[in-house]
Amino acid sequence: MEGQTRLIITDHNSGIRQELASRMLGSCPGSVARGFSSEWQTALPMTTIARSSFAATGAAWLPSFLDASRVGEICAAIAEFRPVRAQEEIGAVAQRAEMATMPFDPRSAQTALATLHADVRTVLERVLGDSGEAWRATEMTLMHYRDCSDGISPHRDHLRYRTAVVVVSLAGEARFEILADREARNPIKAFHCRPGDLVVLRAPVSPTLDDRPFHAVRNLSSQPVTS
Secondary structure (H helix, E strand, O other): OEEEEEEEEOOOOEEEEEEEEOOOOOOOOOOOOOOHHHHHHHHHHHHHHHHHHHHHOOOEEEEEOOOOOHHHOOOOOOOOOOOEEOOOOOOOEEEEHHHHEEEOOOOOOOOOHHHHHHHHHHHHHHHHHHOOOOOOOEEEEEEEOOOOOOOOOOEEEOOOOOOOOEEEEOOOOOEEEEOOOOOOOOEEEEEEEEEOOEEEOOOOOEEOOOOEEEEEEEEOOOEEEEE
């Protein structure tokens, strides 16, 4: 699959959306992290850094979360998905991408996706603490950006999601920016996402507490991007 690709998993029961981008499992002593990069298997401090970043900005970036073999397994599992061109303008948000959304049940999902779901749950528990334990995915969205002109302008994810949004990058490279508001010129943080990276975004904890971060995807590589 060419381009920049991202896989998005959403929990509509507890309201958690996940955009999967492989950088997020920090390894704890005694844990088994088969298929994760050696960097994440041995560097527990990275989980602490992710937790601090999430608390301060509403976003955490975990680079090289999945190794190349795990990324390949996930890409094979989603090869049958057929993303279509997304609506280019939604209110103040401009987006150029292809996407496909479908229901997701880890109990019946292909092994690579069910394993990814379990791994992300582990990460959320470590980065978010108690609030991450209730997360279960019920929906999955594939995002595919074909060229350098594709991307998404500053926006916030839907209010119906709860607790966290997780983004897994599967192919290509792109700049993932965290911004103070829609008009901000300079990002608070900017992550150069590559295959196997993971980004976690804050979602509302409740309908009355909304502190979702604005974020954008741009500066794509010359090759298509998938997540």
